Amino acid sequence: MNRFFKKKEPSDIVKKLVVKVIMERSLITEGDRILIAVSGGKDSSVLAWALSAVRPALKFNYELAGLHISTDFCACCKKSILIKRLQDWGIPFSDLYVPVIGRLQEGEKMNCYWCSTQRRTELLKYAVENGFNKIALGHHLDDIVETFFMNLCTKGELSTMPVLLKYRKYPVSLIRPLALLEEKQIISCAEEQKILKNACTCPYGQNSNRRSIRKKIEDFTDKDGEIKRRILKALGGGKVDYLIDN
Amino acid sequence: MNRFFKKKEPSDIVKKLVVKVIMERSLITEGDRILIAVSGGKDSSVLAWALSAVRPALKFNYELAGLHISTDFCACCKKSILIKRLQDWGIPFSDLYVPVIGRLQEGEKMNCYWCSTQRRTELLKYAVENGFNKIALGHHLDDIVETFFMNLCTKGELSTMPVLLKYRKYPVSLIRPLALLEEKQIISCAEEQKILKNACTCPYGQNSNRRSIRKKIEDFTDKDGEIKRRILKALGGGKVDYLIDN
Numbered sequence: 049m050n051r052f053f054k055k056k057e058p059s060d061i062v063k064k065l066v067v068k069v070i071m072e073r074s075l076i077t078e079g080d081r082i083l084i085a086v087s088g089g090k091d092s093s094v095l096a097w098a099l100s101a102v103r104p105a106l107k108f109n110y111e112l113a114g115l116h117i118s119t120d121f122c123a124c125c126k127k128s129i130l131i132k133r134l135q136d137w138g139i140p141f142s143d144l145y146v147p148v149i150g151r152l153q154e155g156e157k158m159n160c161y162w163c164s165t166q167r168r169t170e171l172l173k174y175a176v177e178n179g180f181n182k183i184a185l186g187h188h189l190d191d192i193v194e195t196f197f198m199n200l201c202t203k204g205e206l207s208t209m210p211v212l213l214k215y216r217k218y219p220v221s222l223i224r225p226l227a228l229l230e231e232k233q234i235i236s237c238a239e240e241q242k243i244l245k246n247a248c249t250c251p252y253g254q255n256s257n258r259r260s261i262r263k264k265i266e267d268f269t270d271k272d273g274e275i276k277r278r279i280l281k282a283l284g285g286g287k288v289d290y291l292i293d294n
Numbered sequence: 295m296n297r298f299f300k301k302k303e304p305s306d307i308v309k310k311l312v313v314k315v316i317m318e319r320s321l322i323t324e325g326d327r328i329l330i331a332v333s334g335g336k337d338s339s340v341l342a343w344a345l346s347a348v349r350p351a352l353k354f355n356y357e358l359a360g361l362h363i364s365t366d367f368c369a370c371c372k373k374s375i376l377i378k379r380l381q382d383w384g385i386p387f388s389d390l391y392v393p394v395i396g397r398l399q400e401g402e403k404m405n406c407y408w409c410s411t412q413r414r415t416e417l418l419k420y421a422v423e424n425g426f427n428k429i430a431l432g433h434h435l436d437d438i439v440e441t442f443f444m445n446l447c448t449k450g451e452l453s454t455m456p457v458l459l460k461y462r463k464y465p466v467s468l469i470r471p472l473a474l475l476e477e478k479q480i481i482s483c484a485e486e487q488k489i490l491k492n493a494c495t496c497p498y499g500q501n502s503n504r505r506s507i508r509k510k511i512e513d514f515t516d517k518d519g520e521i522k523r524r525i526l527k528a529l530g531g532g533k534v535d536y537l538i539d540n
Contacts, residue, residue, distance in 0.1 A: 199528075200524070200525055200528050201515070201521050201524060201525065202524070203524075203528075204523075204524035204525070204527035204528045205528050206452065206528045206529070264513065264514050267510065267513060267514070268510050268513070268514050269447070275447050277450075278446070278447060278448070278449070278450035279446055279447065279450070281450035282445075282446050282449075282450045282451050282452045283452070
């Protein structure tokens with residue numbers, strides 16, 4: 049192959065798109081203390097790898113740390129592998145136990161909303177108590193587009209996961225540095241970097257609504273990442289003055 | 295059939311949803327002089343019929359008139375049928391000739407954008423000169439949802455045809471009273487009321503992008519009108535503070 053037209057490695061694509069979103073949306077600034085929520089799965093692992101790997105490309109200093117939240121229905125993660133992995137990337141590791149089921153009131157059933165609210169609250173609390181001003185989450189382009197379409201079609205709302213969310217009540221912002229990456233690009237990078245999945249599959253099963261909408265979006269966009277990025281652009285464009293009423 | 299559970303006639307559904315959108319979005323108010331753009335096709339014909347038929351359900355007076363725009367590539371419409379039809383509904387008729395092709399500069403080709411801009415400009419001018427303060431267009435829910443998805447996926451913009459558009463430069467507003475109606479509901483009403491299509495098919499062909507997105511939207515929404523109306527609600531909700539940045 050002509051060396052001038054060498055195919056880009058998956059890890060190069062990840063680094064490029066992570067730097068792009070960080071710069072375009074000012075996700076990271078000088079002196080940030082960033083807490084990465086690491087489940088051990090591919091998305092958050094590639095996120096931790098990428099935030100470490102793009103240091104040379106960014107012109108400012110920032111601190112990284114990983115936090116893993118264990119629950120009372122999923123304690124089997126091979127944490128030692130996760131710790132070793134983050135260590136290799138120069139990221140210190142902490143662990144927090146949240147008894148999600150144990151906190152249910154009598155008669156209440158376990159559900160995604162309850163679990164994620166409990167974990168999000170503890171994550172925020174930990175960040176504030178330990179002086180972090182940013183929390184990095186591993187949601188990617190497909191997650192953001194899916195949430196947009198779910199909220200559009202089921203709630204009748206224009207909303208999705210923000211790439212940058214500044215809390216009013218807490219001195220912390222959420223950032224999603226994988227926002228420009230399709231899931232398949234993250235999987236390719238994980239394979240190239242030998243980052244194996246190292247988290248439990250949730251025993252309460254995947255949200256079937258989300259699975260069905262994921263399939264529909266693939267058909268709708270012809271699996272074209274450019275269309276998804278155009279949708280992301282629309283959601284972030286702030287140009288909404290030509291909708292239904294004016 | 296039990297008379298208490300009599301199936302609603304298509305014309306009842308059209309009247310109900312036209313009154314609903316007029317009231318919810320204040321499309322018509324006391325004393326309005328409304329110019330209906332009538333091509334002779336099913337959508338604008340059902341619009342004219344409906345605006346006349348809902349008079350008893352609305353508590354205010356308004357004036358209706360129909361304007362047909364002929365062009366130099368489509369002059370074959372059986373105008374006498376259209377005139378008779380509007381007369382039956384108590385709506386006076388006018389006709390305007392716009393030489394769309396004749397106005398092309400040398401070397402320019404005919405296209406949808408040019409044609410619609412020319413006709414829209416003449417429509418506005420006619421309305422202003424003749425003292426109309428509202429122009430009613432026959433676009434329906436499927437048109438609005440399609441335009442939303444086309445702009446989202448091709449332009450990366452959150453925009454569509456507004457249900458109510460107030461012009462800043464002219465003392466005229468555009469209204470789309472069929473906004474809550476699916477195309478199939480309009481077709482059923484046209485059949486029930488024996489409103490036959492009475493317009494030329496555009497010789498420049500249907501926009502193939504629009505046809506392809508129409509098919510995809512049907513798959514995406516499972517042809518469920520409720521989902522489309524939820525999308526319309528989102529587009530008109532004005533709740534856009536939870537998008538990408540905050």
